[in-house]
Structure formats: structure tokens, C-alpha cells
Amino acid sequence: MSDSSLMRATTVMASGTFVSRLLGLVRVQLLTGLLGVSGALAADGFATANTVPNQLYNLIAGGLLNAVLVPQIVQATKHSDGGQAFLDRLLTISLLGMAVVTLVATLLSPLVPLVFGPSTGPGWDASTIALVVAFAYWCLPQVFFYGVYTVLGQVLNARGRFGAYMWAPVANNVVAIAGLVVMFVWIGGFNKITNPHPPSTWTAGQIAVLAGSATLGVVVQALVVMVPLRRMGFRYRPRFGFRGVGLGGAGRVAAWTFAGALMGQLGFIVTSRAVNAGGSLGGPGQNAYGSAFLLFMLPHSLITVSLVTALFTRMSHAAHERDTRAVRRDLSVGLRLTGVASVLALVGMLAVGDELTRVLFFKNSAAETFAIAAATTAMMLGLVSFSAQYLFQRAFYAYQDARTPFLIQIPVVLVIAATSFASARELDPDRVVVGIGVGMAAGYTVGAVQSAVVLRRRLGGLDGARVLRTYVRLVCAGLPAVAVGQGVSAVVHVLLGHSVGASLVALVLGGSLVLVVYVGVLRLLRVDELDELAEPLLRRLPGRH
Template sequence: MPAEPAKLARNSLVVGLATVLSRLLGFARDMLIARMLGAGPVADAFLVAFRLPNLMRRVLGEGGLNAPFVPVYLDLRTMEGAQAARRFVGEAFAWLALGVGAATGLGLLLAPWLVLAIAGGFHDAPQTLAMATAYTRIALPFLAFTTLASLLAAVLNSEGRFLVAALAPSLLNLVLIAALIVALTTGMPSVQGAALIAAAVSLGGALHLLMIIVALWYGNMPLVRPRLSWSPAMTRLLRLGGPALLAASTSQLVLLVSTQIASVQPGAVSWLYYADRVFQLPLGFVAVAMGVVLLPAIAVCETSGDAAGRRDMINRALVLGLALAIPAAVALGWLAEPIISVLFERGRFTEIDRIRTAAAMQAFAAGLPFAVIAKVFAQVYFARQTPRLPLYAGLAALGVAILAGRLSVLPMPATNAAAAATLAFVTQACVLGSFLARDGLWRPRLPLLRPILSVLAASVLMVAALAALMPWLEEALSTRSALLWRVAALLTLCCAGGLVYAAAGRMLGAFRLRELSRLGKPI
């Protein structure tokens, strides 16, 4: 059964931890990419080619397809029974397979234009454009595999089975890590190594689909029987699907705009990518978990007409999300250089790469709480099967990102691109909040202000502790030290900061574990 409101914290933790595992494997992957490719033309070419598959993996594999699918599936199962819901899944799978197959074939033909749409600056770098085009064609089949896997994962999420669907995207990182190890240990040239990694992307997508199919089989859920028929439920899915997917993918589309902004300077795409990878760890833990778990829970409230339950659940989700997002944003900003240095500064990744990447990550960090707020707010409209307003908010955010990129004056395209993304997240959260207030679905309340102010105060105390500890660990963090010592020093900083924040937050009343486990009750 779908998650009840009282289970929101537990299920969010399950999805969040699975997502963090994928992100940690992604860090290991990116450390190897940085070592093999650095931040030069080959790295820029591969990372642009990887941007589109990675975008689809994040949007679809981490719950984006839930937005249009879950409410329709749950309504159909409730009103017409499980057999009708299974027929609907078969229809959706067949038509989606047909559509993504055609789109993948078209993408193979139009690969050079896809690359220029993501990184227009490559127009003046024909060699980089040629490499990016080749890598894009090798990696594109991933899109078909992961889209179909995401539809079946949405079935698992609809039934309250979140773990396997959240773990499956990690397979891509495991396959990529294996390919990178092969490339590094055999001394493969960077151009050929990037081609091998691109091939591993497509293999990872195939394994992702296979894992979800196995989960359905062993979960005593009948396997999908594709059928090219068209029911009224498919009409609803089509009507909701386009706007919902566009709205759910806003944060990733903003990153595409950011890549376009950064592509005017050699190396800037790589700096932006590595900064985004670190930014995605807390964003994945908080925002993705909130979105995947909150949607079915709010959908149940909407189906039962429980408006008070919906409002209280939003309040609890905001308190939980911001209690995690605010200190994470502060820590990312304060520890940007040591984090980037320990993770990436080796091999072809140089000191200037570290400085530029850390600056971009600091710009990203400021937008983290707003990205979480926007994710929570959007679930209300997705659950109500009215994705039009989240789409409008997403388009406004994209417009702000494009405008900010054009008006940027700093001579650092990667930092400008990350700052544009942050402004977009702020815009999206504010627009969605104003829509909710206008429609009477949710309003900010004074009781919410107290825990948020306590979170801010606890975060300040955390920074004070980090500032006091930093001089003692500065030598261990430097590139002169062994990697093991550097990792240990960074972990010491992170753990110490986390402990100080947890103690201060508990003392100041920022959060109470008993309250967080009872998210269905009023604040």
C-alpha cells in the first residue's frame, strides 16, 4: 500500500540513504574521471555527452515519472481494481517503449545539434564538438533503458516499495567505476578511455531495467505485458505526463542552461560538473527522498479529501527538509575548497581546477534550501493531477537562469552558471509558494518560523566549530599529505560539524526525533 503520512520520515530515510549510496558511488566515479580526464577538452566533451543521459537518470530514475503516473495508477487501482491497473501499466510500457525508441534513433541522427544545444560554446572548438558527438551517440541507448525502468519503478513506488527502485540507479555508477578502473590500469589514452566510459553508460542503463524487472518478479507482482491499446487512463497519463515531466525536470533543465553558460570557457564545463556532483549529494538525500515519498502520501490525502492532513504533511516535510538542507548548504559553502581538493585534486585535476570548482560549488550551495522547498511544494500539484502550475514555476525559473547567465559580469563562467541555477531555485520556490497560498492549499504559519530560526542558529554554531577545528587539520588536508590522511581529516571535519549541529539543534529545539517520526500530526 502507499505510504501513510506517519511513515513519511522512515520511507524518506530509506529513499534518501539509497540515493546517497548512488551519490557516493558517483563521487568515486567522478574521482576516477577527474584523475583520467582532468578538466581539459576530452573531459569537457565526455561530460557534455554524459549530461543528457545523466539528466534523464536523475529526472526519471529518481522519481520524475512518479508525478504523472502514480496518481493515475492509484485512482485506477482504487476505482476499477488491480487488474485494470495492470492493463494500464502494460499500455503505458508499450507506448513509452515505442516513443523512446523513436526518440533515441532521432537523437543518434541529430547528435551534433544535441551537443550544441547543451554546450553552444563548442561551435568554436570543432575537435571538442566531434568528440562530444561521438560519445553522445555511444551513450544515447541509455535513455531508452532508463525511461522504461523508471516506469516500472513508479509501479513499485505506487505500491509503497521504495528501496529497490531507489537502489537501481546505483548500477550505472558501478558499471562506470569498473570501466574507469580498466581504462586506468591499462594506461588507455584519454580519448579511448572516454569512449569506453560512454559505452558503459548504455550498459548501465540495460542493467537498471533488468534489476527493476527482477524486483517485480520477486515482489509477487505480475510482469508487464505490453499492449498497444489506448484506454481513458492513457489519455489522462498523456495529458498529465508532458507538463508533469517538464515541471519535475526543472532543476535538471536549469543545469543544462548552466552548462550552456559555462561552455564559453575551456574547462568551465568540467568545473561546473564536478561542483554539481557534490551539490547533488545533499540535494539527492533531501529533495529526491521528499519528492518520491511525499507524492503518494499526499495523493492519498487528496483521494480521501483530507485537506488538513495535506497541510500538516507539507509543514512536517518542510521542517524535516530544511533541518537537513540548511546546515548542508552552510557546510558546503564553508568547506568548499577542502572538499573539492580531497575528492578531485590529483592527476590531471590541478590547483586552478580546485579553485574554480570550489567557487562554483559555493554558488550552488546557496540554492539548496530553495530547491528542497520547491520540491516539496510541487508534490501538492502533482498529487492533485494539476501539473500546470509547477510547469509555470519551472518556466519562470528557467527564464531567470537564462537572464542571469546573459547579465553575468564575473569573469568566471562556471561560477556565473551556478549562481544562475541558485537564482532559478529561489524563483521556483517563491512562485510555487505563492500559488499554494493563492489557492488556499497551504500558507506559511508562525509556528514554522521557530524551528527554522533554530536551524539557522545551530548552523552558525556548527560553522564556529569548523572554524576552530580547521587550523588543526590544515596540514593534513593539504595535497602534500597522503590521500588517506586527507580523507580522514575531511571526515573529521564533517563528523565534528554534524555532531555540533545535531547537539545545538536539539538544544535549541530545531528538531525533535519524536516529532520527525510522527509527520502526520499537526505542528
């Protein structure tokens, strides 16, 4: 894949991710408006139950399948049959594994409130626990369909078809939003959102609509990726007989990835219990944490995930051909391009983050939106490191090395778990989620530094001088942009007050000037990566060829 093809693929994926995340924000707005943010036990219960399958997928299935599938599929194409038999067996064992994980997880639904519930404070009462368990029974089957989506999506990615994988979540969000709209009509519309809907009032039908629509969305997401596979002539036939067909290497990578996922899951349990502890004491809980994490993940998903998804396939080819120079080049490209977007996102959050959350979550109180903004900003401090670590991890996976990422993850999880534990016990309930965000940023930085040191030694360098020069210029562009954005915001509120409308004006004016100043300084400093990111988008404008 050439650099131009890489950027075209990134643009296609980023556009799908943008639409999906935009709908995701609408989904979160509806959910927070429906159930509240602070001290809302039904909100924390649903968020906990619906987060568990995401975590199982992200930390166990997602990482496992990403680490194994693309490098294995790339190698399988060298077989005489194009790798069809090997790929059928690889998909069969992956899907069987996902089915077992899903079945076990669903049967263990009654343990969800025990494992993920508040670590301190009064805890959850019987009606809240029952509601969480009911939500969990409906939500945990999502794990299997997330796995199907990932397995089939990685087959598309390995063959250079990236669009459907990033556009499928759009369908997921549409279905989930429809379910939330039904809930608004059923249990109270926008004029009744002050009612927190206590757990004891929920009926079986209401639980089924809210949690069932969330799960149905994931099912539809998995079905969407099947369409392009059939169009390209791919036909999957279950095959067994896994011995002696070259799956041993995949098994070793899978074992180490599973160990790392288990370590990450243990850390998430500590974090979840800390978040719910703050929520049970009247502070921001799972809904606030989830909203903040969604905002944190938005720039990462738009640029980093899209770019690295395409780079991962290219790095896997280069690693298979033992082309170390090409791997180093791709790492350098990835670090510099993702840095442009990651630093801009951090700058924007520091400048107008309060305005953004006030506008997005306009139905919530000022205190609740401030809590989301503070938590998002804390997490954003680690965005650059998080994106770099995501890229570094894929470089290890390209060499089918999951052992090193596991060892690197241990101190990362320990840092996040320790700070989450301390936040729940030492901070006021209103500040627990912020403390957790700071700990996450510290943990991501620890992981990125470790990975950079190891890869530099293994690859004979990381083009460090060029990457460092780029990041210094990005910081130089970001500082004045933050100052301008904050200044505009302050002036607008002096003139217009502190209404949601004033926040919207401050967001539009301040955000626009942040972008103008950031881009302008980067051009003055001759940061070429800006043009590399912008060109595929500009080419789509009328009159551009």
C-alpha cells in the same frame, strides 16, 4: 502510510542513495583523474555527451513520468481488476514515447556539439566535435533505459515498495567504475594523469569502452528494478487501444509537463554553452560543473528525494480523497524534515567545503579543487529552496496539475539562463561556473517562493508559522557551526600546512565539530524534527529496539 512507515521507507531509500552517491563520487574522482578538469577538451566532450541523456531524462522523461504515473496508478487501484489493464496501457504508451524520444535523440547526435558547445571564445576544433558526436551516439540510448527504470520504479513506489528504486543506481555506478578502471589501464594510469588525452588521439575502441560502459550501467539499472516486480507477482502485457480508458487526464498532465520540460531544456542549453565557453578558454568546464552539481545533489538525493518519494504516494492518496488537511500536513512535515538536512549541508559546505573537494579530488591541482568547491558553495546557497520546490512540485502533481508548475518554471529558467549567459560574457573563465551556480541558487529561490504563494492560497495555508520557527532555529544552529568549522580548518592548516593530508585532518575534525555544534544547538532549541530524522537510523544500531 503512517509517519513511522514513512520514516522507515525514507531510511531504506536514503541508505541506497547514500551507497549510490558514494560510488558516484568514486566515479567522478576516476573521471577527473583520467581526463582533468580545466582546459581538458576530451573531458568536456564526454561530460557534455553523457549529460545530454541525463538532461533529456530528468527534464522530459523523468518529470513527465513522475507527474503522471504515481497519481494515475493510485487511482487505477480502485478499478475492479486492480487497475491491471489500465496500468498495462499506461506503461505501453510511456515506453513507446520513450522509445521515440530515444530514437530521435540518437539520430540527432551530430547536433550535440552545435547545440551544447561553447557560446563564446574560440569554440571546439574539428577533432573535439567529432569526439563529442561519437560519445553522443554511445550515450544517448541511455534515455530509453532511464525511462524504463523510472516507469517500473514508479509502479513499485505506488505500491509502497521503495527500496529497489533507490538501490538500482548502485549497480549502474559499479559498471561505470569498471569501465573507468579499464580506461586507466588502457590510456594512462594515475602516474600519467598530467596528460589531458587530446581529442585527436582517441580510438574507436577507447570511445566504446568509456561511453559504452556508461550506457551499460544504465541498462543494468533498469534490469534491477524488474526483479522485485516479478517477485511481487506483477506481470506486464503490452496493451493498445488507448481511447475511452481514462487516459485523457494523464495526457493533459503529460502535455503540460512536456512543455515545462522543454522550457527547462532550453535553459540547460544556455547553461551548457556557458560552461563549455569557460572550458574552451582554459577555465573549469563540464567536468568541474558536473562534479560541483554532484556534490550539490548529494544531500538533496539522500534526504529530500527519499522522503518526498514516499510522501508523494501519500499525498496522491490524500489528494484523490480530497483530504486537503492531510496534504497540508505532509507538506509541513516535508518542509521541516528536509530543512534540517539541507541547512546542515549548506553549513558543512560553508565551513569545510574547500577541505572536502581537496580530499575527494586529490589528484587534481589545488586551483581545480578550489574551482569545484566555489561552484558547489554557490549552488548550495539555493539548496533549501531547491528541496522545497521539489516538494511543492510533487504537491501540484498529486492533484494532477502540471500547468501551474510549468508557469512557475518560466521565470526560474529565465533567471538561470540570463545569469549563465552573463557569466560566460562578463566573468573571467575561472569564475564562469561560480557565476552559473549563483544564478541557479537565485532561480531555485524564485521558484520556491512562487510555489509557496500559490499552494498557500490553494490549500488554505501551509502551516507557515511552524515551518518558519523551525527554519529560524536551523539558522541559529548553523551560524556557530560554520564559525567553529572554519576556525578548526584555519588552525589545522597553520599547524600542518596545506597538503592533502592536512585537508583530510581539517575535514574530519572540522566536519565532526560542525555536526556536534549543529545537533547540540538544535537540541537546546528543542527542534523535534531532528529526532524524527535520526530515530530510524538509531533504531538499527545494536541494542536499540
